[in-house]
Amino acid sequence: MKWFVAGLALLAAAPSPQQSDFRYQRQLTVRSAGASDQACAVLDADVFSHAAPALRDLRLYASGREVPYATTVSEPATPDPEPARVLNLAKQGNAVAFDLAMPGHPYTDVELNLDVKDFLSTAKVTAGSAQLGSFTIFDLTSQKLGRSTTLHLQESTFPLLHVELTPIQTAGNLHELAVAEVKSATIPPSREAQTLYTSVARSTSVLQKGRQTVETIALPMQVPVERVRFALQPDFHGNFARRVTVTARAAEQGSRSESASGEILRVKMTRAGHEIEDEQLAIPFTIGANLQSPATVEVTVENGDDQPLPIASIELEMRQRRLCWPAGTAASPVLFYGYKGLPAPVYDYARLFAVGGRQTEATMRAEEPNPVYRETQEKRPLTERYPQLLWLALIGVVGTLGLVALRSAMKLPK
Missing domain, CATH: 2.60.40 (Immunoglobulin-like)
Structure with missing residues (x-):
């Protein structure tokens, strides 16, 4: 039994990932760290669509050394009414x-x-x-x-x-x-x-179908969506209220569609000497984080007998996600991802991370292929990815043979 436990320990001690194991990379640059405790960069849709589910394969490196990090999601202090x-x-x-x-x-x-x-x-x-x-x-x-x-x-x-x-x-x-x-x-x-949002997909070409304005927007897999926002042409100042339906359909076979509805409106007028003013151009709609295939999001505006709205754009947005790391440890680390089988890291920094700490903004350059990437983890045989398995198998065989020999010896006549 002790040999078997030792073998499991060897297996658990799998080697840390190397920079060459990741398909994609993003250069991060801190503007001015100063006396800040944390440096933070906003994550975009490309990270979600190309990383492993739940972003478990994100890794930061600076000068060949892994840098601990924490991720945050924008939300109000009291998220519910x-x-x-x-x-x-x-x-x-x-x-x-x-x-x-x-x-x-x-x-x-x-x-x-x-x-x-x-x-x-x-x-x-x-x-x-x-x-x-x-x-x-x-x-x-x-x-x-x-x-x-x-x-x-x-x-x-x-x-x-x-x-x-x-x-x-x-x-x-x-x-x-x-x-x-x-x-x-x-x-x-x-x-x-207030919650901050990041745009994940945008369309500027809507179609008129009878009394409806319809637009279909492509959504990459695993990208979360939590709001649909409309922008009208700047020279339009009319009053309106329109019913909107949003439906998401995944490309994979047998997937269910998800729908939500709401209302967009604008009212600006004077009645009996009183100003009436209100505008709502966004609809909550949660979809995407669990999609393991690309999807299409169809947005339908019901115009009824009224003229179609002059819609300039329709955007799918997610709550802002940020990646933060100790500002003093790395001014320009590189973010790596695209290693689907990698487990999530466990950092003391993430467990002790304080959202309210002093922060400085960091910029994230466009995604690019990792120039030193080699197809290792997904393509290599299991025994090559984890050579400890051979030791575990050997220990198991030796232990089994030893147990058989011991039982046989106990049965011999004295």
């Missing part, structure tokens, strides 16, 4: 008033859940004697102009807000809010900690 408790809800004249018990951290937006259609109101927000602003909220879906019930505040930490919703009198005689129509409120992640 939080509820704000509605208190003291009551009618005050033609207005509806209530208090909101806010979370114990900074916030910037408040989303009101109002069970009402076709309304136009002002929302006056105060905190004690502090005036936090007056906002216009609306539902103009019957006019094909969308809906907005979000109060865009400056970053605040007040534990209690007071809100008064007063209807705006217009010629259309829109609905007046009632107490029962105020259902709840939620607090999205603070805008001060």
